[in-house]
Amino acid sequence: MLIDNHGRPINYLRLAVTDRxxxxxxxxxxxxxxxxxxxxELMSYEEMLRACTLLVSMGIQKIRITGGEPFVRKDIMSLLTSISELNGLDELSLTTNGVLTAPHVAQLKNIGVKSVNLSLDTLDAGRFFAITRRDEFAAVMTTLDELLKHDIEVKINAVVMDGKNTQDIIPLVELTKELPVSVRFIEEMPFNGDGHIYTGLNWDYIRILDAIKDHFPEIKKMEDPAYSTAYNYHIPGHMGSVGIIAAYSRTFCGTCNRIRITPQGTLKNCLYDNGVLNVKDLIREGKSDEDIKESLLNxxxxxxxxxxxxESLVSTGIHESMATIGG
Structure with a gap:
């Protein structure tokens, strides 16, 4: 098992396969x-597979594929299939916006993907267009239907944005009544990629929960799984559940078990750091497996x-886009 200098296990890798x-x-x-x-500049699939193989041999048990949007990268299913076959890997999952995902759901099921996080900030087609600047709401809903049809666990991720989609909180919660989904509300973070200054958080996890309690006073706290980033809740009579992720408040850091590798191969020990090592460079320099493992352990x-x-160690206030960091 990998243990960091604060005594926290590291068993979860989030691998971003593209920034696009x-x-x-x-x-x-x-x-x-x-x-x-x-x-x-991107890691090749061969380089990604080698990095994953080494990390699994060191103790990584779960890999989540992220982006950007994973399905905009050509032949992504070949990489997913190879990763799914790694000896010692317990769980392969992915995060997607759902636009291109529906045709691949059956194959995802076949290679053993049991859980998919679907980014969906609103159930209103007009607001979807305003938020995403693309008219793809129908495609995302088709993906949701396909995932449920194939009995793949679905977590719907909704970023809560003041003045943009707070009116969608309750409709999204209502999805959990008839569908076996987990709807998770995420505090907005300052990773917008355009350099404008983040002025603070109007909708933190406490305010989000209060808004839900106003409509569903019977909501009950669930026991959170180990290393959970979400506070989890259930409404009696509902099939699904509700989660709230304090992504900006960062209340879960004390049990952080995850690392990230960006599309260009940068290892990030924390979402808010600037990167601590470039795995792609080590591979391209011809480093041995043992040398790479030693660098990772360090x-x-x-x-x-x-x-x-x-964040205090980052020299600039301008944050990268989440697409280049890896979700």
Missing amino acids: CNLRCFYCMPEDGLNWLSRK AFNNRVKDGWEA
Whole structure:
């Protein structure tokens, strides 16, 4: 088992396979997109598979594929299939916006993907267009239907944005009445990619919960799984559940078990750090497996205490887009 310098297990890798996305959500990137990475700057599938193989051999048990949007990268299913076959990996999951995902759901089921996080900030087609700047609401709902049809666990991730979609909190909660889904509300974070200054959080996890309690006073706290980033709740009579992720408040840092690798191969011990090691560079320099493992262990033994410490070490107030960080 991997243990960091604060005594926390590390068993969960979030691997971003691309920085590109087919939506333009305003809280993630500018309307005209980003300066996309060139193919040479991206990790190849072979490099990603080698990194995953090494990390699983060291104690990583769960891998989540993120982006950008994973399905905009060509032949992504070949990588997912290879990762799913790694000896020692207990769980492979992914996060997607659902636009291109529906045709692949049956194959995801076949390779053993049991859980998918679906990004969906509203159930209103007009607000979906306003938030994402793309008319793809129907495609996302088709993906939701396909995932449920194939008995894949679905977590719906909704970023709560003041003046944009707070009216969607209750309709999204109501989805859990008839559907076996977990709807998770996420505090907005300052990773917008356009350099504007983040002025603070109007809807923190406490306010989100209060809004839900006003409509569902019978809501009950559930026991949170180990290393959970969400506070989890259940409404009596509902099939699904509700979660609230304090992504900006960062109340869960004390039990953080995750690391990230960005599309360009940067290892991030924390969402809020600037990266601590480039795995792609080590591979391209011809380093041996043992040398790479040693570099990884050194990075894990120098993790910051929490997201606030990580942010304090960042020299600029301009945050990258979530698409380049890896969700």
